[in-house]
Amino acid sequence: MRRIAAAAAALVPLLVLSGCGLQFSLGFGIGSDGRFEGSEITVPVLYASGKKGVLASQRITAASADGGGLSVDITENDVSGVDPVTQSATWTAVTAATLLTGARPDTAYTFGFDTRLATPAAGAVTAVGVLALYYGTEVQSGVALSGAVTPFGAIRPVSGLAEQVAAAVDAGGIDTILVPAGQRTVRNAQGETVDLDQLAATxxxxxxxxADVAGAYAVMTGEELPEAAFPTPPPSPSPLATVDGDPAPDDPLxxxxxxxxxxASSALDAAADPAVADAARDALERASALRSDGVAGAAFAAATTAADRVALAVAPQISPDEAGADPARVRDAAAALLDDLDRRSPETLDDLDAVLRAATAATEAFALARYAEDMSADPADDDSDSVATTAVALARSALRTAEALGDLPAGGGGR
Structure with a gap:
């Protein structure tokens, strides 16, 4: 996967430099020389594939690249290749850990999965694993984490948590499952409301x-991150919505x-495969149901997942010429949005959360667009056109999500 690492390598320094200038940046540069204390660590990975949850594992290593630049290798025991969503989540996790620690940019990372993943749900645990390597701590047995991660350390919602918790129950060996804030109550694949704590109790x-990798790190390692690495943001003027209280009807999220x-519903009209389109339509209906129930955080997580399913459904209709031309537009739009977010000054935790969510989506759009450009310009094999069109579709989806978040008003999560 060196080719993927080379294509994405230019993105991370951009994010690191951008993060240094962000008015809400969390601070970093804690290590004495920016080198890692540990060399290898294994963390459990929870994710959902369709209607089935899976408990897998990930082996993470980090070593000096001796001035060769930042690189990421992703390996798996599967011949079908690494999904672009997993690639993007892994790079975002590396970015978050780099920003929080000040780790040296000439570091070679290897991430080994024992299964094929097509989900952002491993992003948060990947970031915690890299942090544990950096600080020389151990991940305690019996603790699992599911959640996406932003480049600045916030943990954001993911779908399929009911199935993931059920998989952990079936597998055994787990005592505590960490989930994104606001997602203790979710809907399962059948559309039923599930209290995850009650399910886990079985x-x-x-x-x-x-809510962030600092809290996850503390539970998973038993150690606190240095305050300088992750200072506490200012509180919101009013309590944040929880699963025990419905958000206001006009909740910005x-x-x-x-x-x-x-x-996403409008875009679905272009899908040619009825089976794929039906699966995407079901995902959209679940997201709509959650929004109607007033569970804004879970609704947004389900909506972004549904939008990605729609993107995969319409990807075959994207021509190779379009796949070669459109990534530049998406990349430029994502970069412009990141510049806009850089100029904002969130005053509350609500505002900060929305800006971080928008930055994450824009980062994913940028990374996927760069990957599509690379595959179109220098095809590796006969499947490169298909990979490029898939990456373009997912990049467009991420950009639309970022733009929706970027338009949120201040006081509820935006400007």
């Missing part, structure tokens, strides 16, 4: 919500979820 486990659902 296997003698507990579920704990975490719910509005953003509605925008994503509407745009």
């Amino acid at each position: 296997g003698g486990m507990t579920v704990t919500e975490v 719910g509005v953003a979820a509605g925008d994503v659902i509407e745009t």
Whole structure:
């Protein structure tokens, strides 16, 4: 996977430099020389594939690249290749860990999965694993984490948590499952509302919500991150919505979820495969149901997942010429949005959360667009055209999500 690493390598220094200038940046540069204390660590990975949850594992190594630049290798025991969503999540995790620690940029990372992943749900645990390597701590047995991660350390919602918790119950060996804040109550693949803590209790486990990698790191390692690495942001002027209280009807995150659902629904008309289109349509209906229930965070997570399914459904209709030309537009738009976010000054935790979510989506759009450009310009094999069109479709989806979040008003999560 060196070719993927080379294509994405230019992105991370850009993010690191951009993060240094962000007015809400978290601070970093804690290590004495920026080198890693440990060399290898293994972390559990929870994710959902369709209607089935899976408990897998990931082996992470980090070593000096001796001035050769930042690189990421992703390996797996599967011949079907690494999904672009997993690639993007892994690079975002490396970016988050780099920003929080000040790790040296000439570091060679290797991420080995024992299964094929097509999900952002491993992003948060990947970031925690890299942090544990850097600080020389151990990940405690019996603790699992599912959640996406932003470049600045916030953990954002993911779909399929009910199936993931059920998989952990079936597999055994887990005592505590960490999930994104606001997602203790979710809908399963059948559309039923599930209290994850009650589900986990059937296997003698507990579920704990975490909002950022600092909280996840503390639970998974038993150690606190240095305050200088992750200072506490200012509180919001009013309590944040929780699973025990419905958000206001005009909750900005719910509005953003509605925008994503509407745009994805319109795009679905171009899908040619009825089976794939039906699966995407079901995902959109679940997201709409969550929004109607007033669960804004879960609704937005489901909406972004549904939008990606729509993107995969319409990808075959993207021509090779379009796949070669459109990534530059997406990349430029994502970069412009990141510049705009850089100029904002969030005053509350609500505002900060929305800006971080938008930055994450824009980062994913940028990374996927760069990957599509690379595959179109220098095909590696006969499947390169298909890979490029898939990456373009996912990049467009991520950009639309970022733009919906970027338009949120201040006071509820935006400018």
